[in-house]
Amino acid sequence: MCWISKSAVCLVKEDVAQGSSVSFLSTEMQKRRLIVLLLCVLSSSCVYCQLDNNYVEDEIDAKQVDAPTRGFFGKHWRHQIVDAQSKLSETNNETMAVSAIAEETSTDVEKSASREGKFFSLFTVVKFANDDCTTVSNDNGTCYSASECSARGGVASGSCAGGFGVCCTFSYTCGQTTYQNSSYFSNLNYPSNYDATGSCQLTVNKASSNVCQLRLDFIVMMLVQPETNDSNCNRDQFIVTGGSRVPSICGTNNGQHMYVETGLLGNSPITLTVVTSGTGFARQWRIKVTQLNCDSIGRAPNSCVQYYTGVSGTIQSFNYDGISGRQLSNQDYTICIRTESNFCSIAYSVCSGGVYSITGPTGGSATAVGTPIGALVGSTTCNTDWLTIPCASDNGRAIQRGNSVCQDRLCGDAFASVVQTTSGTVISSVRPFRVTVHFDGFEANVPTSVTNVQGQFNNRGFCLSYIQQPCTS
Structure with a gap:
């Protein structure tokens, strides 16, 4: 029905306009024209027959979606066609977005997804622990997503977790506080030297209630040597307070380390303090602070x-x-x-x-x-x-x-x-x-x-x- 040309409809309309009466049914030609007219009236709600409203037969566009329905069949057919194409479009957009993610992460995931006919967003599937990692500069860091590293104030350096995370480092200096594991405590403007009188402190809070120890690694520790009259650290010294007793030190201690007990209960902070007195010495320090859980094999x-x-x-x-x-x-x-x-x-x-x-x-x-x-x-x-x-x-x-x-x-x-x-x-x-x-x-x-x-x-x-x-x- 829907392939009847517009010219046939116009012929019938022209006969009526010229004053033709019902008597035109007596001729064969008039019978055929009446049949054509009746068929078009019955099927006028078909989307493809709405040619008198300037719709192209093989195209469905926004005009057709907004056009008024013409009969029960027209409404039903048009909704089927439009809804089907809309759902197909939405499915393709989602598939393309997920496919792009799959292509960036793993060819195997993409192939597996194609076999299944659908697959889920990798962001809801891929999870990784915040384990220790090593940066491109050989520092220790913690594995986070790029956004979480930035939100925590860290610096990303290298990847981890199979490329899904970044190795995030946290550096602190005088007057700051950290809750982060694998953080670094350095003098002001490190790696430049420090030559002044002052007291530089870092407050270390437990990253979790399960932390029992801190390990302090002196990557660099260059302070003034002890006094010559009694070899005490009267001018410069490194002091740890708030945890188990450890000796105060000064002088050159590159590569040395200390363990500090934090206690099993509570979250009392540990304070690391570098006291400097006088000028004329190129001091420098960078201390890696690692928090160890009570059940850690490194404790x-x-x-x-x-x-x-x-x-x-x-x-x-x-x-x-x-x-x-x-x-x-x-x-x-x-x-x-x-x-x-x-x-x-x-x-x-x-x-x-x-x-x-x-x-x-x-x-x-x-x-x-x-x-x-x-x-x-x-x-x-x-x-x-x-x-x-x-x-x-x-x-x-x-x-x-x-x-x-x-x-x-x-x-x-x-x-x-x-x-x-x-x-x-x-x-x-x-x-x-x-x-x-x-x-x-x-x-x-x-x-x-x-x-x-x-x-x-x-x-x-x-x-x-x-x-x-x-x-x-």
Whole structure:
């Protein structure tokens, strides 16, 4: 019906206009024209037959959608056609948007979606944990989405979570507060130097109630050396308050670290403070602050200010640099080494090219003009400064040569578990592996021209290498 041309309709209209009456049914031609007219009247509501209103037969546009309906069939057919095309258009837009996402993220996802006939937005499917990550500059960060990193005030550097996240770092300086894990505390205008008198503080709040420790890594720590008259940190010092007790330090401590207990209950903040006094020194610090959960495998045992893992490694006193660093006064802390699987003892020795100089009671020091005092042991002679290594021996057995029992306190300017002039190897089978440091409040420095100095002068601290020994049975 709907392919009848407009000219046929016009012929009928023309006959009527010329005064034709009902009698025109007597001729064959008039019958055909009447049939055509009746058919067009019945089907006038068909969208494709509305040619007298300037609609193109093979096109459906906005005019057809807005056009008045012409009969039941016309309304029904037109709505079917328009609604079907509208839904098809909407489906195509959604598919194209999702396809674009799939194309950017994974070809496999796109192929899988094509097989299924439909697929969901990846933003509702892809989730990732806020784990630690490494930036392009080799800093530690936290994996966030790009928008969340920006909202938290971080800086994105590199990707993570298979490209769905960014490695976000958080840097803070004087007078600021952080709730973020893997954040950095630096001097003003870092990496430029700081040369002024002041107090720079960072307040660290727990990222969650499950945090039990902070690990502070001194990426850079360059402060003024301790005073020469007593080796105390009177001019510059780094102080931690609000958590477990850790020693105040100064001088050069690049690469060192500390663990601070935050407590199991509450959210009392930990305050990191760098106090500087005077000018004329190029100070610089950058400290990485890592928050450790109570169940973290990286958590240090209680009371351990430093914690090392691995079969072998190196431990040093604070402000040890092998050349000009001096032993700090008022140091009391414990260094812990994790016992690795199938290892039952540990051996210590002075680092290659390193120095061991712990105070003895009398005599000279190896770093000053005078008579070296060698290795000293026991609480009677090591009564001012010492290292405690539980049941230290020179051969791994409790009974040493000369039928003496193993020693706990070691001091002097040579490292050994027996009295001798040179350093040797010290072995302990007591687990867990621990070294306790005790330096008193008097560690003076004197010119090398002074002879026969007391053991409390010119001490350098220690650098020890360790290697765990496998179990023999």
